[in-house]
Amino acid sequence: MTQRLYWEDALLFEFEARVEALASWQGSPSVILDRTAFYPEAGGQMADHGQLAGLMVHDVQVDEQGRIHHLLEGGAPEVGARVMGQIDAQRRREHMALHTGQHMLSHAILDAARASTVSSRLGERVSTLDVDVAELSRDAIDEAVARVNALVDEDRPVRASFPSPEVLASLPLRRKPKVQDGIRVVEVEGFDVTPCGGTHATHTSQVQGLFVLSHARYKGGTRLTFLAGPRLRRVFVERALALDTLATRFTCAPEDVDKAVDNLDAELKQTRASLGAARLELASSYADTLVSEAVDGRVTAELDLSIGEARAISRKLVAQGLTVLLACGAGERLGVLVSRPEAEGMDVGRFLRESAKALGGGGGGRPHHAEGSIPRAAYAQLRERFLG
Ligand SMILES: [Zn+2]
Known part of the structure; x- marks a missing residue:
């Protein structure tokens, strides 16, 4: 089993390791190290990208024996070589923020609506959380989001540990562990304790903020689509700029764009009506010809x-x-x-x-x-x- 450095330190973006073996993952050559800070795709969180021995790491996967496969572009280091690994920190920070935001949202929506998390997916562009309640009101979602953002403002520590069975039994876990032993627990101080093997922020402020973009019925429950962290900031800036462009075109304030579109709609309806009348008049005179x-x-x-x-x-x-x-x-x-x-x-x-x-x-x-x-x-x- 590969030693997982990301479990000890989620902010470790550079590390040294020894090449244990050259293997393969689903037909592609892969590199196995004695230890790694690269997070493999698992639990709805995407794989890290970065560099290993100067070569691009485009995918990281874990097999049933717990060996982590690094999929490289353009070659491989020799077995036994000592190599340096660099994690794409921006990508990882984005995943950490989304993942920690997901933990907090799962707990907050449980409190606000008795809705338990069924699964979550932190995708390349879209992040979703599926819960087991079909009738979820926007008010309950807003309440949960406000709670998460208050916790972000409070900058609470987020800690990961491998508790003993006795300690584990005493913890208020949000859900049952998916593995039997070596259970890792992630705690958002004073709020949420849950078993998880992913990478998380070390403080809630790194989540920066969370927003639920939409919710819809899904497989008998509800699917929430949310944003958090650097991605939230990026998407909101893009949207703000798009709204500004519209406001400039309408010569109005951004918050008045809606009204400006209503006015344009009314004008269009009127124009269509007079055009229709004019065409009928034209048709009538054409009939005379x-x-x-x-x-x-x-x-x-x-x-x-x-x-x-x-x-x-x-x-x-x-x-x-x-x-x-x-x-x-x-x-x-x-x-x-x-x-x-x-x-x-x-x-x-x-x-x-x-x-x-x-x-x-x-x-x-x-x-x-x-x-x-x-x-x-x-x-x-x-x-x-x-x-x-
Ligand atoms: Zn997690």
Whole structure:
């Protein structure tokens, strides 16, 4: 079993070790050391990155024998060599803050809503905490978050230890240990005691702050998505800058952007309404032009209008005793409409059903009004059939 230096000191970012063996992890060559400060992916916490003997460490995993595999890029040191390891401290601090924040949130949400933690995942971008209560109110979440942030402000010590079985039995553990012996316990002073093998902040102030971005039903319980530590700071700065950009564009204060969007919405609705009215007016005057183009009581036109606008034009033409074929739309397929006065004339429903089918389209309707669609290329043929 590899000696785990991160258990003794989570802030140890440089260490010396001896290469014990060259092995493999899932088909990739790996390096086993006598001791390491590299944290392997486990318990929902991601693996450390960094350098070993000057080579990039891109993954760290632990096998069933407790041997820690370092996966390196571009080679490997010799067995027996003494090597230096450097942990990517920024990445580790981010994980430590998220992980400690998760411990505190788990306890705070248990207090606020009797919701026990089922699992947690501290991902590359997203960190989640799954709890066993489905009906979790935002108020309960806010209460838990406020508690965590108060503990951050209090800068309480966070300690890890391997207590004796007697001491362990006396501790108020938040959950049962997942391993049988060599149980490691992490305590946020005066608040939370839980068995855990991960890396944690040494003081709650390193968590910097915690925020629950969202919560949603998940597998019969609730999934909380949260931010803490350097990641919280980074994401909030990004969001603040994005909001500032919007505020500048709206020429308003950041807190008034919401109102500015409401105003824009109202303006858009009004503009759409007047545009619609203007288009109808245009369609109406276009119908007048079409009347003068009618031959033997029939008229056709291809319009860059909606089917609704085409209907308005056809109503006006039909009211003047004309039979009309209108095509509309801008894409590869045209919407088509055939209409005539109700009293007399051709069966336009049947005409369109048969013609559209023959031309690779479809449609139909009543004897005096029918609608459908055809490929744009077939419009000339449809028009020919109509004017017949
Ligand atoms: Zn932990």
